[in-house]
Amino acid sequence: MNARIPLRISQFGLRGVVGAGLTPTHVLDFSAAFGALLGPPAKVIIGRDPRASGQMIREGVASALMACGHDVIDLGIVSTPVIQHAITATGARGGISIGASHMAAEWNALKFFGERGSYLSTAEAGELLDIYHLKGFDFAQWDALGSYSRDDSAVGRYIDNLASVFDFPALRRFRVLVDCCNGTSAHILAILRDRHGLDLVLINEQSEGRAFAHEPATDQRTVRMQLAPLMRHVGADAGFLFDVDSDRVALATESGGAVSEEMVLVLLADEMLTLGPGDTIIANLSTTALLDEVAASHNGRVVRVPVGRNATADALAGFPPEKIAIAGEGTGAVMMPRFRFVYDGIASMLAILTMMHRRAQSLGSILAAYPKYSILKGEVPLESHRIPQMMDDIESRYPSARKNNLDGLRADFDNAWFHVRVSQTAPLVRVIAEQRGDPPTALFEALMDTVRSYNS
Amino acid sequence: MSRAHQLKISVSGIRGVVGGFFTPNLACAFAQAFGTYVGPGRVILGRDTRSSGPMLEHAVTCGLLSAGCEVVKIGVAPTPTVQVFVAETRARGGIAITASHNPPEYNALKLFNAEGLFFNHYERGELLELYHQSAFTQVPNAEMPGIRFDTETAPRLHIERVLRHVNVDRIRARRFRVALDGVNGAGSEMSVRFLRDTLNCHLHAISVSPHLPFPREAEPKPEVLGDLRDLILREHCDIAFAQDPDGDRLAVGDETGRILDNDDVLALAVDCVLHRLKGPVVVNLTTSSAIDDIAARHGCRVYRSPVGEANVVDRMKSAGAVIGGEGSNGGIIFPSVQYCRDSYTGMAMLLDRMAETGMTASQLASTLPVYHRRLGKAPFEHGRLGALMQSLEAGFPGAATDRRDGLKLTTEDGWIHVRASNTEPILRIAAEARTPARLNQLYGQAESLL
Numbered sequence: 001m002n003a004r005i006p007l008r009i010s011q012f013g014l015r016g017v018v019g020a021g022l023t024p025t026h027v028l029d030f031s032a033a034f035g036a037l038l039g040p041p042a043k044v045i046i047g048r049d050p051r052a053s054g055q056m057i058r059e060g061v062a063s064a065l066m067a068c069g070h071d072v073i074d075l076g077i078v079s080t081p082v083i084q085h086a087i088t089a090t091g092a093r094g095g096i097s098i099g100a101s102h103m104a105a106e107w108n109a110l111k112f113f114g115e116r117g118s119y120l121s122t123a124e125a126g127e128l129l130d131i132y133h134l135k136g137f138d139f140a141q142w143d144a145l146g147s148y149s150r151d152d153s154a155v156g157r158y159i160d161n162l163a164s165v166f167d168f169p170a171l172r173r174f175r176v177l178v179d180c181c182n183g184t185s186a187h188i189l190a191i192l193r194d195r196h197g198l199d200l201v202l203i204n205e206q207s208e209g210r211a212f213a214h215e216p217a218t219d220q221r222t223v224r225m226q227l228a229p230l231m232r233h234v235g236a237d238a239g240f241l242f243d244v245d246s247d248r249v250a251l252a253t254e255s256g257g258a259v260s261e262e263m264v265l266v267l268l269a270d271e272m273l274t275l276g277p278g279d280t281i282i283a284n285l286s287t288t289a290l291l292d293e294v295a296a297s298h299n300g301r302v303v304r305v306p307v308g309r310n311a312t313a314d315a316l317a318g319f320p321p322e323k324i325a326i327a328g329e330g331t332g333a334v335m336m337p338r339f340r341f342v343y344d345g346i347a348s349m350l351a352i353l354t355m356m357h358r359r360a361q362s363l364g365s366i367l368a369a370y371p372k373y374s375i376l377k378g379e380v381p382l383e384s385h386r387i388p389q390m391m392d393d394i395e396s397r398y399p400s401a402r403k404n405n406l407d408g409l410r411a412d413f414d415n416a417w418f419h420v421r422v423s424q425t426a427p428l429v430r431v432i433a434e435q436r437g438d439p440p441t442a443l444f445e446a447l448m449d450t451v452r453s454y455n456s
Numbered sequence: 457m458s459r460a461h462q463l464k465i466s467v468s469g470i471r472g473v474v475g476g477f478f479t480p481n482l483a484c485a486f487a488q489a490f491g492t493y494v495g496p497g498r499v500i501l502g503r504d505t506r507s508s509g510p511m512l513e514h515a516v517t518c519g520l521l522s523a524g525c526e527v528v529k530i531g532v533a534p535t536p537t538v539q540v541f542v543a544e545t546r547a548r549g550g551i552a553i554t555a556s557h558n559p560p561e562y563n564a565l566k567l568f569n570a571e572g573l574f575f576n577h578y579e580r581g582e583l584l585e586l587y588h589q590s591a592f593t594q595v596p597n598a599e600m601p602g603i604r605f606d607t608e609t610a611p612r613l614h615i616e617r618v619l620r621h622v623n624v625d626r627i628r629a630r631r632f633r634v635a636l637d638g639v640n641g642a643g644s645e646m647s648v649r650f651l652r653d654t655l656n657c658h659l660h661a662i663s664v665s666p667h668l669p670f671p672r673e674a675e676p677k678p679e680v681l682g683d684l685r686d687l688i689l690r691e692h693c694d695i696a697f698a699q700d701p702d703g704d705r706l707a708v709g710d711e712t713g714r715i716l717d718n719d720d721v722l723a724l725a726v727d728c729v730l731h732r733l734k735g736p737v738v739v740n741l742t743t744s745s746a747i748d749d750i751a752a753r754h755g756c757r758v759y760r761s762p763v764g765e766a767n768v769v770d771r772m773k774s775a776g777a778v779i780g781g782e783g784s785n786g787g788i789i790f791p792s793v794q795y796c797r798d799s800y801t802g803m804a805m806l807l808d809r810m811a812e813t814g815m816t817a818s819q820l821a822s823t824l825p826v827y828h829r830r831l832g833k834a835p836f837e838h839g840r841l842g843a844l845m846q847s848l849e850a851g852f853p854g855a856a857t858d859r860r861d862g863l864k865l866t867t868e869d870g871w872i873h874v875r876a877s878n879t880e881p882i883l884r885i886a887a888e889a890r891t892p893a894r895l896n897q898l899y900g901q902a903e904s905l906l
Contacts, residue, residue: 019596024488024522028481028515052600056521059603063480063514106597142474142561143669145511210598 006107009132010424011125011310015100015109018053022108027060032139033132034096034112035068037124041146042093047075047083047154049099049184049244052209053108057098061110062148065096069140071147075154077207079184079246081344084117085161086154088340099184102217102243102331105210111245117342119313159191165338166350168196170357175199176349177236177252179227181216182208183244188346201234203227216243218250218332218345223258231256238356238363240349248332249345251352253364262288262375263367264348265328268336271355273298278325278337282315284308285410286419286432287330290373300325306407308424309343316341330375374439378448379428386454387422387429394420394450416440418447466584466878471555471564474508478563480515483553487516488594489587490551490567491523493579496593496601497548499525500541500568502533502610504554504642504702505666508563512553516565517603520551523593526601530610532666534643534703535566536798540617541610543572543794554642554702557675557785566702573795574766611646615654617793618800622808628656630811635696635709637684638664639674643703643799650800651697655807660691676700676707676786678715685713695806695817699799705786706799708806710817719744719783723824725802726779728809729790730754735778738771740764741864742873742886743783749825762861764878769795784831784886828895833882834906841876844883844906848874851905870894872902 007021008014014030016022038044044065048054054077062072070093075086080097087095094114100107112120112128120128131137140146178200180186186205193200203226204213214225218241227239231252239252251259269281269291279300283291284307295302305311312327321337328334333343336351356363382390391409401411408421416435423430429451433444463472463482470486472478491499499520503509509532517527525548530541535552542550549569555562567575567583575583586592595601634657638644644664652659662683663671673680676698688696688709696709708724709715716724723746726737730751737751740763751758761771765787772780772791780789787797790805809820836844845863849855852872855865862875862884870889877884885902889895 017596018600019522019594023592023594024484024518025481027518028484032480051597052602053597055603056518056600059514059521060480060484060518063484063511063518066511066514067474067480108597137479139476139479141476142506142508142563145474145508148510148514209600 009129011122011129012308012424013110013112013125015103015107017106018056018108024056024060027057027110028064029135030110030132031061031064031096032068032137033128034094035065035070036131036136036138037128038070038093041069041071041140041144043073043090044070045073045075045083045086045090045092045095047078047097050077050182050207050209051099051105051108051244054098054209057108057110061096061098066146066148067139068137069144069146071149073149073151075151077184077187078155079188079346080111081247081342081346082154082158082188084113084342085158085340086151087113087115087117089154089157097245099245101245102248104215105208105212117340119309121313121317122310125310155188155191159188159196162347162350163196165347166354168198171350171353172197172199174237174353174356175201175235176353177201177203177227177230177234177239179203179239179241180205181214181242181244182206182212183216183242183246185242185246185346188246201236203230212244218243218248219261220250220258223250223252228252228256228258238353240345242345246345247343249348250332251363253367254362255364257364259367260375261332262290262330264332264352265326265330265334266290266294266370267355267366268328268334268348268351269326270294271351272325272336273300277322280319280323281325282312282327284312284329285404285407286421286430287328288373288375289417289434289436290370293371304404304406304410307421371436373434373436375432375434376439376441376444378431378444379423380431380448380451380455381427382429382451382455384427390429390451390454391420394447397450416443418443420447420451465587469565469567469580471558471562473561474512474563475561480511483512483515483565484519485590486565486587487519487551488523488592489583490549491520491525492586492591492593493583494525494548494570496524496595497526498528498545500528500530500538500545500547500550500610502530502538502550502552502642504552505532505640505644506555506560506563506701507669509553512563516551516553521601521603522595524595524599524601527603529603529605531605531607532642533610534646534799536704536794536796536800537610537614537646539568539572539796540614540794541572542568542570544613546570552702556702557700557705559674560670571795573769576766576770614800615650618798618804619654621790621792622804623811624655626811627804627807631656631658632695632807632810633658633691633693634660635684635687635691635693636661636664637676637681637696637698639670639672639676639699639701640665640668641670641699641701641703642666643699647697647699647703651803655804657807660687660693662687670701674701676705677718678707681707681709681715684709685715689713695810697799697803703799704797706788706802707786708802708817710821712818714818716821717829718786719746719829720821720824721786721802722781722783722788723747723750724809724820725781725788725790725805726750727823728805729779730756733778736775738768738775738777738780740768740782741858741861743781744827744829744888745871746825746827747783760858763875765789765797827888827890828892829886829888830895830899832885832899832903833877834885834903835881836876836883836906845874848902848905851901870898872898874902874906
């Protein structure tokens, strides 16, 4: 991968720094490829996050889809879950979310969705990429081009859907502090506050196109910046931080503790396994082993998949929906069957508040009941040709571990594990090590040293 | 030449059949080149009513924003309205998405500089270089401009400029009965408001629904305006107007139901202007000699330019022309309003002249010198053009030759002009003479040589 040009085109779609890497040509070609993938003319939903470049990209996306004969319905600035909901609600063939999620403001990206708002499978994503590379677009004739229209009612319909799943009146008793990261959650949360009476206190709620108050990452470090220190001051029962397109969430406790990003999935897995009927958790190989312990306590099981939404979508397709309790990542991206298998930060927030209400316990005391796990994460830039040798080297150093090679190397020991894999969005090797109890510092440093030794 | 002419990228810009040939990618890339060329600042964007207009508008907007240009969308608007608005608002430039008089499957981008003028030859060459090099300015998120919508101001400013040069009260008082064929084009709604409300005409309009397809051939020439002719007679109209899809070209019918030859429309406009404002006239080489006769009546000079609005405008500026245009395609250019072909200026001028003189449209037309004209086209093979032109010249010994745009041969009682089209792979042949017999002789001789 060429690290100098900030542009990534892969099965994960298209992303890049606007101007320096991501150009209108990429946007038009990728959207036209998606238009061809969708097949005969149909309705396609689009929306964007507040990045200033989103407007330029939306114009390109709209023109390419219209040129393929699709009728484009633009929801404006909305969260990704709203787009996915609108695809289902309006019977659209698919959709595109324009936004770079948890990445810095200068980035932008396209996320593609199929019917019912589903993530593309690995096969579909591969086909999309093939059409893009072959430029096998399918432009309609001049008199059969698609139309463009705006629809400002999607957020209202999405909130109605939330109201049918969650008991809003019961959740009014919680005071909740939210860091919106200047993103799409603010608009939705303001409606939940003003129309449905939830006691939400919002910070960084201004929609920003050029610079965010802080990096919009849903991790413990970011929670520590603004959200956690304000918790006691506001007297909040729970704190949530959303990424810009609101599909991920991170947590703070009532006492101002910044919670590990791994815990969102753990909490909700525990809750969903309790409520049933599903007994199966789908999670990627980089996600905490606490999940296995929680699953075991409910006689459930964890299916581990490679990192990435496509792999999760592939795994979901292999089970009847009622078997699934929950699916997600240790990044704060969680999808629940009762919420349409869509990564949805706001639904995750409401589900956690519902859990607090049902158990009549504070967030801090719920979290305190879990055994302590410590996770360490690092990354090392590495030239591609050294990777196989590096992987073999690491594998040979841990002969006694249980190994999984679905995505790099995941090795499990009795009360610790590590995962070494190559990022598909950046030219990096990611190293993750976790241990029940104290941090696996020695293991982690040994791994990092080994990987670094190939970076010379 | 058998190659279907479905896409052409040249110094004239980009034009082609939408649906596989003229793609959103091409439109976007051309807009990127344009935005890079004019630099960061406001760019005015309008379009005609073709079905591909909205799709291309999104693609062009994408390219302009990416190049750092703020986009002011004025929606469906005649080309002259876009040009006036660019000039009035001191924008960096403007783009009209329109294939003008071409069939509905075509579309194109008309590009204007900061004065609202067509790019000159050198500007167009430079723009094409940028396009081919793909050397575009690509601004980062922090500098990304936005989009503004303003559909109201541009038509108002345009009409205000036109009305400064006519006596509105005089026109209103006459309550002319006017027939209009708007070809369901960009001018449809604006023309109705202009004629019915502003000029207080008793208006009978057909094809003024911008959401419907073109009901006739898009170019407003006499042989496709049968419905307008019927309307004149049925409603006893004083005068009739027909526009092309982007409202720059104008055809005129008189109260007898006769649709005037396009060259005569320009001749009437030239006569109107020279009556009150003496000065040079500029027309293209293919325009009727009637212009020379009229200018001579007023003691004014005529200059000729190669075909093409940009060429005529360049020559008008250097000559300080008070009026100009292109006869064969119904384009009246009145620089006091804007250096562009403008059907609104033409309509206002003719109504004002009728109000001023009390003459009917047919009486005005009867004052024009009589010429007989014939236009035609012929396919040609590349590489044969020079030989064709040589044999043509040899066929007319003694004729005065002009090679500024193809070959024009002028004899005492007529002329013939043969040139390769800038927009299609064909030869255009135009001939004019005092008598039908001489015209047929000239045209026939040229045709047989070609």
